[in-house]
Amino acid sequence: MEKPSDVLTKKQILVATEETLRRFGIAKTSVTDVAKVLGVSHGSIYRHFNSKAELLEGVTEKWLNEKIIIPLSKVCLDSSLTGVSLLKRYIQTLVELKHDYARDDEEMFQMYTRVTEQSTDFIEQHIDHIVKQLADIITQEGITSDQPTQLARTLFHATARFHHPAHAYEWKNPKVDQEFSDVWALLEHGIY
Missing domain, CATH: 1.10.357.10 (Tetracycline Repressor, domain 2)
Structure with missing residues (x-):
């Protein structure tokens, strides 16, 4: 069975990031917050994006x-x-x-x-x-x-x-x- 990070797409990350930004605002949003929304490790985000x-x-x-x-x-x-x-x-x-x-x-x-x-x-x-x-x-x-x-x-x-x-x-x-x-x-x- 595939892990969520194996099938994670950039689009899913972007949608989750937008949701997280709306919830916490830009100053309080971290890559870890986005990862939590997606149920993956923050390293999974960094496979698609090199930085915040x-x-x-x-x-x-x-x-x-x-x-x-x-x-x-x-x-x-x-x-x-x-x-x-x-x-x-x-x-x-x-x-x-x-x-x-x-x-x-x-x-x-x-x-x-x-x-x-x-x-x-x-x-x-x-x-x-x-x-x-x-x-x-x-x-x-x-x-x-x-x-x-x-x-x-x-x-x-x-x-x-x-x-x-x-x-x-x-x-x-x-x-x-x-x-x-x-x-x-x-x-x-x-x-x-």
């Missing part, structure tokens, strides 16, 4: 894909919007998702914030994915730009205050939605 930092990156990647990238990908396919309206909806969705998770999924958002601070290569890949989707919208929608990737990256950074986790404390301000609208109006005016 690598494990947290894996959980963050899973969370970002499920909670941010998949919904943003659906926006890209929304045929009811065109041009700058589609571009705005994409950025608005990014902003709304980050605000919602900062408020309603605090443990996972804190984990994401921590990984953002510590794993710049990983986060840069996430940003590159978003920039590529924005650049695709710019190109497909015929938005005037001879450098769609540069425009996409500029839009991403120009709106960072509204979606970067370092600014999450500012999102509680009741004026933040109006401030986003004001920034977007300026950006939209610059695009045309």
